[in-house]
Amino acid sequence: MSYKYNEKIEKLSNVVFIAAWSGWSDAAESATKSIKEIINQTNAKKFASIDPEEYYLYSENRPYVSNSNNGDRKLSWPKNEFYYLKSKGKNDIIFFLGTEPNLKWNEYTKLIMEIIRKNSTELIINVGSLLSSVPHTRPTRVTASMLSKDKNYLRKFNYPQPNYEGPAGITSVLSDYCSNENIPSISIWGHAPHYLQIPHNPTLTLNILKEISKIIDIEIDYSDIQKDSQNFNDNLKNALSDQNDIQKYVEKLEERYDSEEEVKLNPEPKIIIDELENFLRDQRGQ
Numbered sequence: 001m002s003y004k005y006n007e008k009i010e011k012l013s014n015v016v017f018i019a020a021w022s023g024w025s026d027a028a029e030s031a032t033k034s035i036k037e038i039i040n041q042t043n044a045k046k047f048a049s050i051d052p053e054e055y056y057l058y059s060e061n062r063p064y065v066s067n068s069n070n071g072d073r074k075l076s077w078p079k080n081e082f083y084y085l086k087s088k089g090k091n092d093i094i095f096f097l098g099t100e101p102n103l104k105w106n107e108y109t110k111l112i113m114e115i116i117r118k119n120s121t122e123l124i125i126n127v128g129s130l131l132s133s134v135p136h137t138r139p140t141r142v143t144a145s146m147l148s149k150d151k152n153y154l155r156k157f158n159y160p161q162p163n164y165e166g167p168a169g170i171t172s173v174l175s176d177y178c179s180n181e182n183i184p185s186i187s188i189w190g191h192a193p194h195y196l197q198i199p200h201n202p203t204l205t206l207n208i209l210k211e212i213s214k215i216i217d218i219e220i221d222y223s224d225i226q227k228d229s230q231n232f233n234d235n236l237k238n239a240l241s242d243q244n245d246i247q248k249y250v251e252k253l254e255e256r257y258d259s260e261e262e263v264k265l266n267p268e269p270k271i272i273i274d275e276l277e278n279f280l281r282d283q284r285g286q
Helices: 027-042 105-118 151-157 170-180 202-213 223-240 244-265 269-285
Strands: 003-005 016-022 045-050 064-067 073-076 081-085 093-099 123-132 142-147 185-193
Touching (some): 027 093, 027 185, 045 105, 105 170, 123 202, 185 202
Antiparallel strands (some): 003 045
């Protein structure tokens, strides 16, 4: 277990810790791209990284070799890097860009928790993206949930508590560790159309960034990524214009998407009653 420190971190206050991992929880690279965009725009400073040797099967998470302009060869290993930002807003921020590990998840998470504790972090934001049965022709779907034992936090951000059941990623492991230490965590998930085999979806990244900006007090310049998003959508429309099978499939997804949105706007009476009962139960517990 070891860190590599790049520089001494400044004294931070009211810290929000924002994390994203490449791999299983990074469909179309939209989660990591959103964090990289904020890091680049704010000139956040890298201050530490995790030595990857103990946590990866290199036959699955292979190092990457590249050539520089002067002909030098560079070998890059799975990265897990911490950045910090002394914000002009009310919260200083620590960013973490990682690669989901293959091994020793508990030990790996404890390393991250050390940074979280040392800086008296008040809130964790896990950012992910997943392949989902959503059409690219409808507004991009970004969902969020919050895990907190503090009812005031739940009311402040108005996110539902998570109800997912199934195989978990490293985002769920970090949220569980934080919950055990009474640190609230928010999970933001962008939904990427599963039928698009693309390396990056700038439209999804754009909407993830907008969701993040609802939580933290930070200025984000959307102009470049909005242009990328528009170009992406135009190119996608042209590429699929003669794909009849895909168009028919997208129409079915549109019907499902529209019905799901209708339920959100006009929920069934049982849903309304359940929400009311949960609210009253919370009030009695105060």
